Amino acid sequence: MRNKICNDLNNSDIGQSVDLCGWVDRRRDHGGVIFLDLRDHSGFLQLTFNPEDGTDLFNTAEKLRNETVIFVRGVINKRPEESINNNISTGSLELNVKELKILNEVKNNLPFPVSIHDYENTKEELRIKYRYLDLRRGKLIQNLKTRHNILKVVRQYLDQHEFTEVETPLLTKSTPEGARDFLVPSRISKGDFFALPQSPQLFKQLLMVGGLNNYYQIAKCFRDEDLRADRQPEFTQLDMEMSFITEEEIINFNEQLIKKIWKEILNINLKEDFPRMTWQEAIDNYGTDRPDTRYEMTLKDVGNILGNIGFNIFTKAIKSGGSIKCINVKGGNTSISNVRIKPGGDIFQVAQDAGAGGLAFIRVKDNDIDTIGAIKNNLDESLIKQLLQKTNAEEGDLILLGAGKTEIVNQSLDRVRQYIAKELHLVDDVSANKKWNFLWITDFPMFAKNEEENRLEALHHPFCAPKLDLNKKESLQNDLEISTAKAYDLVLNGLEIGGGSIRIHQSELQKKVLKTVGLSNEEIEEKFGFLIEALEMGAPPHGGIAFGLDRIVMLIIGADSIRETIAFPKNQQAKCLMTKAPSNVAKSQLKELDIEITIDE
């Protein structure tokens, strides 16, 4: 249909007749001559229409509107020196159109302007509903191409290392534990349901049992949970599994992969080894298992300094087994007012929303401190000195303290820390010197207590191997419950972008772990019998990792939401605004499945 695309044109085409196709981006009708920017997937070219080239041609050109789809044939001219447009790559050329065909008309008043020149902040609701128009604006196409390029690097790298890409089922078995499943009814087995996979976890393990050795998949995963800017109901994991492999080997291998991606896509050389931090260190120093290490303000435990000063809230916190911790806001004395940290203030509110009862503060001034009387009256010079030393606080700093149950103190100070970092612009995401703070978190606990249900839950998932000496069988059960796992997460700038573990490859241990999270023998048999059985038939030691591809793309392109990385995303209500899915189905369809809707209309 065409023999050129806009961006391919250069001075060697001057005088040549070319055929082009595309959309009308903008038009400038001077009455006697019409200028029109043609846009195709590659770029722009100015078209000129002259009355001398024919009345029909000119009349048709006058009718063209933005986004009309056209074919043009004409001669490439060099533009007059004074009318060269340096903003586009073909700015020194133009096409003198001799033949024009309208390939498709366009209706009046599109939902929003498409031309990037008219770009305005368009409501995301409209952008998603008319995704094809938003795509045509180009930015999203660029994002999809970046995504494609990342996958290209991944596929090439993994292929070189003899990984095999394998597709695992999308219609699979519902699992207890973990996220809610999306269910798919079976017509042939009436009353039974498939579940869409939350991840290919068990299948990839079984591929290892099958001797595949190195597996990967660009895997669609489904979780029926509430959405966030970085969470969609269907998302993509870069999923990997390896046999006869250690934690150390997996971490090193994947660090190389990540470095390769950053090098190929962003031309950034990440030379240093990614830092590592145990889960406990992360919790102690940052209050979270995905610390943002781009700024300091770490949490300090000051329980032994302030626990006995007679301030009731502090005393109670320590006596009931809790903590007193704090962060030091450098220069906070001037940058943060008392209004913000006292009840009703925004920072106070952040702490309270995270469950904290309150937020105490100490301002450091002239080697003295400024705080509420109940604290100050009970602090002697030695304690103040210890406190300043512990927090590295100096004149002009602001120390914010939380006291109470350790988990609550950690969570609230973590949120306050992040909030203040944002408010004080401690990270600059638009800077050319953007920081890429990768961090491995290791030694996760195997289990965490579910307070509401008073039972243990797997912190990662119940297939992670514990760091235990399995020869000491007598204390296995007790040791197991307090054991750490051979599990690791990769964190980037405070976001979890991947995680994995060495898996359990012995059936007995797997059964013990499933029992520990509260499953009965019958449930284990029914839900995971196939896995246990496979582990009895010569399962090799194995482990792997999965990365959140959408998040990685989001971070690389500098977007605020993974929706910017997905061609047709769903909104926060997990609905597709374009197709209006999910939607009703015909009664006959339900009847065939023996399913009845009982909701009152």
Added chain:
RNA sequence: GGGACCGUAGUUCAACUGGUUAGAGCACCGCCCUGUCACGGCGGAAGUUGCGGGUUCGAAUCCCGUCGGUCCCGCCA
């Protein structure tokens, strides 16, 4: 399930502590314009202020409800 913010022309926004006929840019329609490139000039059409109710002499504005959207908490092994 909960909290916060938002909803005005096709679109992006405006409209003061409630005040008289809800404005502007772009897009659209008509006329003019031969070197523009965010072309320009003149004119025009375009609104159930998401929807329903309430307060008031008077509501885009205040209150209640509802629908839709975004962000967050819970949730997401």
